[in-house]
Amino acid sequence: MSTGGLITITGGDTPPLTTGREAAREAAERELAKPVYHQDDPGLLQRALDRFWQWLGDFFDRASGATPGGGVGLFVIVLLVILAVAALWWRLGTPRRAARSAAALFDEGPRSAADHRAAAEAHAAAGRWNEAVQERMRAVVRSLEERTLLDPRPGRTADEAAAEAARSLPAHAEDLRAAARTFDDVTYGGRTADPATYARLRALDLTLDRTKPLLTETTP
Template sequence: MSTGGLITIAGGDTPPLTTGREAAREAAERELAKPVYHQDEPGLLQRALDRFWEWLGDIFDRASGATPGGGLGLLAIALLVILAAAALWWRLGTPRRAARSAAALFDEGPRSAADHRTAAEAHAAAGRWNEAVQERMRAVVRSLEERTLLDPRPGRTADEAAAEAARSLPAHADGLRAAARTFDDVTYGGRTAGPDTYARLRTLDLTLDHTKPILTDPTP
């Protein structure tokens, strides 16, 4: 029997038990807080992932509703963006190329053109085409320095060497620029060279070695 907010239980000679509403509520909360009642609930990470996917789905639904063609139109736009990004990456290379493209051509002590050629051929024989291309480009520049067509200068980049050499070897200006660009691509741009790439650079090196330069007047 309930009287005045108290629960009274009568039974024989046992004195009645009374429990206040506040005490009953606290007891119920303590009982429901036990782990046994929550063991099947998803964890914090799972709840966070569920919220994230709900949020992402909501954004996709809104975007598809505002895009001509609905979901298919949105998918087509996403594919176009991905293709454009891939084409841009292929054209420009990875960002580290732009950050390091001005690094010096020679990263070791002075070596002769013959030394660089020997190293290039050894790398090529082992199939290490990136290293072979790098050493062959160094052989080209060192050979031009040995022939006094370039002044030996520490810190010179491949692009600078190509531009300076083109003044006395104008017929090979395009080949020199292409060689410098190839050197930058494999050294700083994350590109991978192959046997054809190395063969072109090797041919340029041998051709330049037998090309008579055009003497220019050093005074303006």
């Protein structure tokens, strides 16, 4: 029985027990705070995920309400943004390659074309195709330097070597550019070479070694 803000509990011959409302509330809170009542409560991570998904759902609800066409219009806009980012990524390449593609072709001291060819063949025999491609491209450039078709120049990149060599070997300009791209992709772009990739570069090296240059005013 409740009287004047008090809770009175009576039973049998026991004197009535009177408890104030505030004390009863605190007692109930202490009781409900016991671990036995919270065994099945979600963990901290689950609560955080629930709040995140709720926020995300509310965000898309508001966005679809403000976008012409509702949810369909919002989906189209998101799809167009994804396609635009993918197109830029494909056109510009990975940031890693863009940042490092200007590195020098030769990272060690001077070695002959024969040395680079021998190293390339050793890597190929061991199945290390990335290293084999790198050494074969260095052999191509060093061979052109030894034939005085290129000036020996420290710091030259693969792209620069291909562009300069194409002036005296115009029939192989496209193959030289492709070889330079392969070198950059393998060395800086995170690509993986295979036997076919190495075979193409090896064939180019042997072909250039037998090709007579086109004599021009700039050819040494």
